[in-house]
Amino acid sequence: MSLFKAETRRLSKRRFTRFSVLLALLVLGLVAGGVTLTNHKVGPAALAEAQASADRDFQEQSALSAQEKQRCAERPADYPEGCDAIWTPTREDFRAENYVGSQFDFRENYPAMVITFAALLALIAFIIGASFVGAEWNSGGMMNLLLWRPQRLRVLSTKLSALMAGLTGLAVVAGAVWTGIFWVIAMQRGTTERMTSGAWQSIGLMGLRGLGLVLAAGAIGFGVASIGRHTAAALGAAIGVIVVFQFGLGVVLQLAQARFADLYLLPTWIAAWMFKSYEVTDYNAPCVFSANGCEPPTYTLTWQMSGGLFLALSIIIVGAAMWTIRKRDIT
Incomplete structure (x- = not known):
C-alpha cells in the first residue's frame, strides 16, 4: 500500500x-x-390575506394622518414644523409582501x-x-x-x-x-x-x-x-x-x-x-x-x-x- x-x-x-x-x-x-x-x-390565500391586512392598515393610518392634519390646521401653534411635516401614508408603505410570513428565497437567502x-x-x-x-x-x-x-x-x-x-x-x-x-x-x-x-x-x-x-x-x-x-x-x-x-x-x-x-x-x-x-x-x-x-x-x-x-x-x-x-x- x-x-x-x-x-x-x-x-x-x-x-x-x-x-x-x-x-x-x-x-x-x-x-x-x-x-x-x-x-x-406563500400561496394565493396567504397573499390575499396579507393584501387585506395591508389595505386595512393603510386606511387606518390614512385616517389618522388626516385627523392629525385637521388638528394642525385648527391649532397651528402646536405644530412648529408645519402641517407639511406630518407623515402622509402611501400605498408603497403598506405592501402585501411585508405582511406575509417569512419564506426562504433561494437566491436571496x-x-x-x-x-x-x-x-x-x-x-x-x-x-x-x-x-x-x-x-x-x-x-x-x-x-x-x-x-x-x-x-x-x-x-x-x-x-x-x-x-x-x-x-x-x-x-x-x-x-x-x-x-x-x-x-x-x-x-x-x-x-x-x-x-x-x-x-x-x-x-x-x-x-x-x-x-x-x-x-x-x-x-x-x-x-x-x-x-x-x-x-x-x-x-x-x-x-x-x-x-x-x-x-x-x-x-x-x-x-x-x-x-x-x-x-x-x-x-x-x-x-x-x-x-x-x-x-x-x-x-x-x-x-x-x-x-x-x-x-x-x-x-x-x-x-x-x-x-x-x-x-x-x-x-x-x-x-x-x-x-x-x-x-x-x-x-
Whole structure:
C-alpha cells in the first residue's frame, strides 16, 4: 500500500475525525431544520390575506394622518414644523409582501447558508488537521512511521496531501447535499424564482471560496500542530488568537481610536473573502464631504487581498512545519 493511501485510510478511520464530521453534520442539520420551521410557502390565500391586512392598515393610518392634519390646521401653534411635516401614508408603505410570513428565497437567502456551511467546516477542518498530525507526534506514531519511511519531508507532505484530499472530498459532497437540501426547502417553504445562470455562477464561486477557506484552515491547523508536536499547540494558538488578537486587540484599538480598527480583526478578512469585498468604515476620523453630505471615510477590502493573506499564512506556517521536521530531532 502506498504512503498516500495509508495516510488517507488512517485519516478516515480515526474516531476523532468521524466524531468531528458527525458533529458538524448534526449542527448543519439543526440549522436546516430551523430554517424549515421558520419559513413557509406563500400561496394565493396567504397573499390575499396579507393584501387585506395591508389595505386595512393603510386606511387606518390614512385616517389618522388626516385627523392629525385637521388638528394642525385648527391649532397651528402646536405644530412648529408645519402641517407639511406630518407623515402622509402611501400605498408603497403598506405592501402585501411585508405582511406575509417569512419564506426562504433561494437566491436571496442561500448565500448566508453557504457562509454558515463554510465557517463551520473551516472550524472542523482546523481541528481535524491539528489532531491528525498532533496525535501522532504525541503518541510516538510519527517516530515509528519515520523508521519505516525515513524521509521526513515526504512523510509530512504526504500527510498534508491526504488531509487536503479528505477535506476537499468532504466539502464537495457535503456542499452538494447542503445545496440540495436548501433547494428542496425553497421549493416547499419559499421560492426558487430568479435563479438565473448568473445567480448559480455567483453561488458556485462563493462555494469555491468557501472550499479555499476550509483548506486554509485545515493546513494552518496541521502546520501549527506539527510545529508544536501536539494537538494542544494548535488549539492553544487558536484560543490565543481569538482571545488576544480578536477581543483584546479589538478593545485596545477602539480605546485608541485607531483608524479602520476592523481591518485588524479576522472576521473582517473572512467576510471580504466570502462576499468578494467588505467595506470598513472609520467612525473615528473626520467625515469626508461627498454628494450625500459629510460621511465617514471608508476602505474596501477585496477578496484578492484577503485571499492573499490566507494563502501567505498557510504557506508560512506549513513551510515552518516542513523546516522544523527537517531540522529538529525526532524524539
